[in-house]
Amino acid sequence: MSHIFKKLKTLMHTYSHAWVLLYAFIYFPWFTYLERHVTDNYFVIHSIFDDYIPFCEYFIIPYLLWFAYIAVTLGYLFFNDKQGFYKASAIMFSGMTIFLIICTVFPNGLNLRPEVFTRDNFCIELVKRIYQTDTPTNVLPSLHVYNSICCYIAISHCEKLQHSRLIQKGSxxxxxxxxxxxxxxxxxxxxxxxxxxxxxYFLYTLIYAQEGAKSPRLARQVI
Incomplete structure (x- = not known):
């Protein structure tokens, strides 16, 4: 029995940074509240450039890969780079909190989705499912974009991955x-x-700037 307790103590010490993941108990209830209450009375986000971008269902593949991208990046850092995990969590969760605050005080949404699909294929079906489960509200700023950038920054600053060109370029x-x-x-x-x-960029300068100053080559690579 004492052997088991020693193992548990070692695990708790090794993965003590797991407490950071408690942020999920702040983010998900808050985001769920916004999704349920921001339904029709919101400011419509639109740019003239949006009208020139065509709908292309095949982009659903990288869009869905985002979920794995976030999980794999944080998972790798959690088990292999404790300080890298802390920094990645800091930049991600800070931005996600700012996003929640913005959407709370400034309800926003889109009217960009196509009303009718002129073709039918597997990717279209996936898009329909996304449209059904994800409301076109609470969009500013885009967390898909923000956290993708954060993942690339975290991977670029991970010492164990800096020499892997395939992972760096792939990211x-x-x-x-x-x-x-x-x-x-x-x-x-x-x-x-x-x-x-x-x-x-703003949060990068706050969280990673000091490290970038120590390593100018790495800072240029990320920026």
Missing amino acids: LVLSILIILSTMFLKQHSVVDVVAACVMA
Whole structure:
């Protein structure tokens, strides 16, 4: 029995940073409240550039990969880079909190989604499911865009991954595709995307700037 307690104590010490994940108990109830109450009385986000971006259902693939991208990035850092996990959590959760505050005091949404689909295929069916489960509200800034940028920043700053060009380039490409997917699927306006990029840059300078100053090459790579 004492052997089991020693193992549990070791595990608790090794993964003591798991407390950060308690943020989920703040984020999800708050976001669920917004999704249920911001339904029709909201400010419509729109940009003239949105009208020039065509709907393309095939972007549903990188859009859905976002969920795995976030989970894998945080999971890898959790088990392999404690400080990297703390920083990634700090930048992600700070931005997510700002997002919640913005959507609470400034209810917002979109009217960009196509009303009729002119073709039918597997990707269209996936888009329909997303449209059914995800309301076109609470969109500014785009968390899909913001957290994708945060994942790339975290991976770029992870010492164990800095020498893996495949992972670095793959992370960059996936992040770009996810950002584009939000606009081509009409899930977000260009305004949402720009706002997410600005927020990511601002919080990056607060959380990672000191590290970047110590490593100019790495800072240039991320920026």
